[in-house]
Amino acid sequence: MTTTGERPALAQPGSAGPGKAVPGNSAPDAWHLLKTARELTEPELRKAVDRLAEPVRSVAAYHFGWSDECGRPVNGEGGKGVRAALVLAAAQAVGAPAVEAVAPAAAVELVHNFSVLHDDLMDGDLLRRGRSTAWSLFGSTQAILAGDALLAVAVDTLAHRFPQGGPEAVRELSGALLALVAGQGADLTFETRADVGLAECLEMAAGKTASLLAAACALGALAARAGTERVDALRQFGRHLGLAFQLVDDLLGIWGDTTVTGKPVGSDLRSRKKSLPVVAALSSGTPAGERLAALYHRTEPLDDAELRTAAQLIEEAGGRRWAQEEAERQRAAAVTSLATAGVTPDSTPALAALADLITRRHV
Structure with a gap:
């Protein structure tokens, strides 16, 4: 805990943190970075949510894990805060104190949670972070309004509490939002298509997910007034x-x-989502891939046994291995991107630790 008026700096790997230390594994250090980032950004997030009118404010507070469905305060899990941590770590990587990047970090988290509120509704997911999703408790209309409100206060936070970012910061976030919407739209369209290719699936992921993480890191650099x-x-x-x-x-x-992810396992297969391992398997030209296509393109709902069969076929067709190897390739490319600007993992241990945490979660 910090005393009133103090803000913790984003801790560097090696600091004592929650969880058990594993020799050669940066995950405990990365979890400590996430915890510290949440401590820095949560006051800004609460200020933003407090500006909302009821009942949207209560829906947002529930979604963030600050209250239960009746509005009673709880100490819930409001998400890992990876995007906020990336903003702060990127700022530090180019020489700025983390506290100078708190406003854009909060703005990015608000945008992320806007997208999550809408995404849960569009996908029909009933669980998020181990709890009922907001739309399943409060209804679709209130969840949509809460997401819209978070987007509005995100842009306002960036515009008014991050003056050093200027118009460039707003353009950065706006570009990410346009890419995010395009990616989400493609993801939904793919569910009804039988001919999705791996290249366009990667492009969809670049919009739906990667665009906001890219903006997070760029905004951190802008907070440090870094060069182009x-x-x-x-x-x-x-x-x-x-x-x-x-x-x-x-x-x-x-x-x-x-029980670990807090998300409903198998829901993507049940809704015939063209996720990356699925598309890799469908594109494999293997007998298992052909059997998966026949199963995936049926109009009848898949039962639990068929979901297990689908998962097995994806693995047999090489979809699981391809996705694991591609995730590692993208991690290596991320590190290379730092090196091209003379920013190495040795000088940016927080970014390196977060990269390891993101790409080496247990699957």
């Missing part, structure tokens, strides 16, 4: 990291543990 080359390098770092993040998320959506 470093802003571009950090943006590319975030983009590659975002693709790795989506690949791992897709793997967890098929083979993860609900």
Whole structure:
């Protein structure tokens, strides 16, 4: 805990943090970075949500894990805060104190949660972070309005509490939002198409997920008033990291543990989502891929046994291995992006630790 008026700096790997230390594994350090980033950004997030009118304010507070469905305060899990941590770590990587990047970090988290509120509704997901999704408790209309409100206060936070970013920061976030919407739209369209290719699936992931992580890193660099080359390098770092993040998320959506991820495992297969491992399997030209296509393109709902069969066929067709290898390739490309601007993992341990955490979650 910090005393009133004090703000913690974003801790560097090696600091004592929650969880058990594993020799050679940066995850405990990365979790400590996330915890510290949440401590820095949560006051800004609460200020933003407090500006909202009821009942939208209560829906947003529930979604962030600050209250239960009746509005009673709780200490819930409001998400890992990866995007906020990336903003702060990117700012530090080019020489600025983390506290100078708190406003854009909060803005990015607000945008992310806007997209999550809408995404849960569009996908029909009933669980998020181990709790009922906002739309399933409060209704679709209130969830949509809450998401819209978070987007509005995100832009306002960036415009009025991040003056050093100027119009460039607003353009950065706006560009990410346009890419995010395009990616989400493609993701939904793919569900009704039988001919989705791997290249366009990667492009969809670049918009839906990677665009906001790329903007997070670029905004951190802007907070440090970095030059164009470093802003571009950090943006590319975030983009590659975002693709790795989506690949791992897709793997967890098929083979993860609900008690660990807090998300409904198998829902992507049940709704015939063309996630990256699925498209890799469908494009493999293997007998398993052909059997998967026949199963996936049926009009009848898949039962639990057929979902297990689908997951097995994806693995037999090489979809799981491809996604794991591609996630590692994207992680390596992210590190290379830092090196091209003379920013190495040795000088940016926080970014390196977060990259490891994102790409090496258990799948």
